Amino acid sequence: xxxxxxxxxxxxSFGRLEVLKGIDLTVNKGETxxxxxxxxxxxxxxxxxxxxxxxxxxxxxxxxxxxQGTEKSMKSGKTNRVYHESQLCKVRTQVGMxxxxxxxxxxxxxxxNVMEGPKTVLRISQKEAExxxxxxxxxxxxxxxxxxxxxxxxxxxxxxxxIARALAxxxxxxxxxxxxxxxxxxxxxxxxxxxxxxxDEGMTMIIVTHEIGFAYSxxxxxxxxxxxxxxxxxxxxxxxxxxxxxxxxxxxxxHNQFQIPQHSE
Amino acid sequence: MSYEWDFAVVFQNYDLLLLGLINTLNVTGVSLLFGIxxxxxxxxxxxxxxxxxSRSAGIFIEFFxxxxxxxxxxxxxxxxxxxxxxxxxxxxxxxxxxxxxxxxFFAEVFRAGLISIDRGQWEAGYAIGMTRKxxxxxxxxxxxxxxxxxxxxxxxxxxxxTTTLVSAISYSDLLFQANDIAQQTYRPLEVFSVVAAxxxxxxxxxxxxxRGLERRLAVSGESTAA
Amino acid sequence: MYNWDFxxxxxxxxxxxxxxxxxxxxxxxxxxxxxxxGLLVGIARYSKRKIFNWPASIFVEVFRNxxxxxxxxxxxxxxxxxxxxxxxxxxxxFLGLTMNTIAxxxxxxxxxIQSIAPGQWEAGKALGMTxVQQMQRVIxxxxxxxxxxxxxxxxxxLVKMTTLASVIAFGELLHxxxxxxxxxxxxxxxxxxxxxxxxxxxxxxxxLVRKLEKRADQ
Numbered sequence: 001x002x003x004x005x006x007x008x009x010x011x012x013s014f015g016r017l018e019v020l021k022g023i024d025l026t027v028n029k030g031e032t033x034x035x036x037x038x039x040x041x042x043x044x045x046x047x048x049x050x051x052x053x054x055x056x057x058x059x060x061x062x063x064x065x066x067x068q069g070t071e072k073s074m075k076s077g078k079t080n081r082v083y084h085e086s087q088l089c090k091v092r093t094q095v096g097m098x099x100x101x102x103x104x105x106x107x108x109x110x111x112x113n114v115m116e117g118p119k120t121v122l123r124i125s126q127k128e129a130e131x132x133x134x135x136x137x138x139x140x141x142x143x144x145x146x147x148x149x150x151x152x153x154x155x156x157x158x159x160x161x162x163i164a165r166a167l168a169x170x171x172x173x174x175x176x177x178x179x180x181x182x183x184x185x186x187x188x189x190x191x192x193x194x195x196x197x198x199x200d201e202g203m204t205m206i207i208v209t210h211e212i213g214f215a216y217s218x219x220x221x222x223x224x225x226x227x228x229x230x231x232x233x234x235x236x237x238x239x240x241x242x243x244x245x246x247x248x249x250x251x252x253x254x255h256n257q258f259q260i261p262q263h264s265e
Numbered sequence: 266m267s268y269e270w271d272f273a274v275v276f277q278n279y280d281l282l283l284l285g286l287i288n289t290l291n292v293t294g295v296s297l298l299f300g301i302x303x304x305x306x307x308x309x310x311x312x313x314x315x316x317x318x319s320r321s322a323g324i325f326i327e328f329f330x331x332x333x334x335x336x337x338x339x340x341x342x343x344x345x346x347x348x349x350x351x352x353x354x355x356x357x358x359x360x361x362x363x364x365x366x367x368x369x370f371f372a373e374v375f376r377a378g379l380i381s382i383d384r385g386q387w388e389a390g391y392a393i394g395m396t397r398k399x400x401x402x403x404x405x406x407x408x409x410x411x412x413x414x415x416x417x418x419x420x421x422x423x424x425x426x427t428t429t430l431v432s433a434i435s436y437s438d439l440l441f442q443a444n445d446i447a448q449q450t451y452r453p454l455e456v457f458s459v460v461a462a463x464x465x466x467x468x469x470x471x472x473x474x475x476r477g478l479e480r481r482l483a484v485s486g487e488s489t490a491a
Numbered sequence: 492m493y494n495w496d497f498x499x500x501x502x503x504x505x506x507x508x509x510x511x512x513x514x515x516x517x518x519x520x521x522x523x524x525x526x527x528x529g530l531l532v533g534i535a536r537y538s539k540r541k542i543f544n545w546p547a548s549i550f551v552e553v554f555r556n557x558x559x560x561x562x563x564x565x566x567x568x569x570x571x572x573x574x575x576x577x578x579x580x581x582x583x584x585f586l587g588l589t590m591n592t593i594a595x596x597x598x599x600x601x602x603x604i605q606s607i608a609p610g611q612w613e614a615g616k617a618l619g620m621t622x623v624q625q626m627q628r629v630i631x632x633x634x635x636x637x638x639x640x641x642x643x644x645x646x647x648x649l650v651k652m653t654t655l656a657s658v659i660a661f662g663e664l665l666h667x668x669x670x671x672x673x674x675x676x677x678x679x680x681x682x683x684x685x686x687x688x689x690x691x692x693x694x695x696x697x698x699l700v701r702k703l704e705k706r707a708d709q
Contacts, residue, residue, distance in 0.1 A: 053388055085396055093394035103389035107408050117393035120403055169393055331693040333651040336686050343678035348493055426558035433658050440561055453568035461557045461565055468556040
């Protein structure tokens with residue numbers, strides 16, 4: 001079966017700083033991939049390249065088998081990929097993203113936030129959009145808040161609305177960019193629970209997180225990024241419990257709140 | 266030697282003053298009608314990715330902010346007709362001058378408003394597949410406009426004050442009418458005092474409203490997420 | 492196609508030169524007087540005592556909410572009648588522009604003073620300073636550096652406003668240009684040159700405001 005996402009030799013530079021130095025990654029349907037690594041390792045940039053909030057400097061991204069962007073020959077004789085707005089918009093309807101700082105639209109009610117994509121981008125009718133929005137708000141347990149403005153909600157509730165907003169596009173894959181980092185500790189759980197439920201329903205996901213315990217319990221595959229490369233990859237047990245690489249061990253030692261489940265052996 | 270005030274001459278000419286006031290409001294209103302959309306357009310050019318486009322918009326803004334409005338008005342009234350061999354009446358010259366001039370200032374207001382919106386708002390829009398235009402129209406501009414309202418009102422007050430310059434090219438705005446009446450009645454003290462009061466009672470409430478709004482927006486803290 | 496001829500404008504450089512000097516003189520005088528008196532009015536507005544606060548507030552509201560050209564015309568045509576004396580064009584323009592500058596700069600002073608944390612006043616008080624000492628030694632030195640962009644902006648606005656003096660025939664730059672263009676029928680060249688002179692005069696100020704504001708933001 002065709003993988004949902006395939007990345008080949010992805011590079012990304014900001015000016016002279018190369019943040020991603022050749023990433024290869026395949027994500028199959030229903031898989032949950034968790035990216036870990038210290039800040040500056042490139043994990044957020046990698047995630048942001050998948051929905052083209054950052055345009056790759058080099059490399060290929062296939063979404064459901066379709067190579068994104070168009071090839072263009074440069075004056076220097078090299079070829080480069082260019083991305084047109086219309087293509088990008090189409091891709092992004094198939095890739096949902098949840099941000100660290102929620103980024104809800106503060107001037108719209110919760111319901112309107114979730115309806116916005118289906119209505120404005122997918123152009124489904126007002127009524128259908130409303131139904132769909134309610135359905136996804138229900139899913140994250142916030143249907144009763146549909147008429148509130150985001151500012152009235154707790155951080156955890158806001159992030160769940162943001163999840164509903166992304167789900168309402170009915171994407172093929174969901175991206176979570178440190179979705180709990182901006183939350184107070186007591187609000188982290190409800191968001192992690194919502195993500196876990198999605199996994200159980202078979203949603204394909206890439207998750208960037210600092211919550212190692214959560215990563216362990218939710219991931220099919222863990223990737224440890226270091227200096228813009230995938231340094232170590234494998235199952236949660238392989239990477240988190242029996243890491244081979246020195247860097248990975250050091251990184252995990254810095255996250256001592258993670259307790260390896262005793263029964264994992 | 267105390268001066269004998271006589272406001273009767275002013276009130277006898279109330280119709281001329283009223284006409285002047287209407288003309289003042291007319292020039293102000295119509296210039297806004299053109300100046301605000303033009304200002305938004307220039308602001309978007311200023312924020313464009315292309316350096317060349319952005320810089321041209323910058324030059325436009327700087328030029329009209331850095332020359333006196335009266336010089337601009339004279340240039341359009343005296344120079345444009347000869348250059349293009351067309352007739353421009355004082356009213357049209359005023360509208361052209363103030364639309365362009367205010368657009369340079371409005372462009373700055375729009376730009377400041379738009380860049381004050383968190384980048385995450387743009388990204389959230391893009392992430393659900395919106396185009397740049399859709400994000401602007403549905404997400405960032407509506408939020409920016411709310412923050413810009415006090416600055417807008419302030420610009421409108423400045424514009425209305427600036428419209429007195431049209432009297433220098435003989436368009437019969439409130440000040441021109443005042444001058445006219447003062448010369449005919451030899452009562453400049455009464456006439457100019459009344460006219461100053463008329464301006465004050467139009468402009469002052471606007472300024473109070475602008476400050477009130479500003480305070481309210483400051484208190485509400487413009488709570489965005491996070 | 493219009494035949495541009497800048498020769499006449501340049502041969503009248505001395506007429507424009509006088510105008511430029513008058514423009515600079517008027518702007519500089521108004522700026523210095525306006526800022527100094529603006530400080531007093533600003534402090535009066537900041538004061539909690541009604542006897543200072545009210546007159547200052549009325550002054551500021553009146554001069555901010557009437558057009559400066561109306562103010563100049565009032566000083567030129569109306570004030571002489573009230574005072575039973577002659578007032579020449581320069582004095583009228585000076586009065587109008589200065590009052591206007593006082594009104595706007597007093598608001599800048601007030602805003603600047605308000606922006607200083609209350610702890611600074613208290614620290615001064617704790618050292619046994621008087622109100623005047625606190626203001627002079629602690630508050631103003633901090634406030635003024637924050638106000639510099641706004642003052643520079645006032646300077647820019649003031650130079651632009653000096654052109655209004657041409658309406659009452661004071662011989663500043665724009666008025667001199669008007670004279671040349673009436674004599675030689677060459678408004679195109681004259682007004683274009685004058686627009687450029689003003690731009691060269693004002694643009695550095697605009698740039699400076701930008702730079703100062705950017706620095707203040709950091």
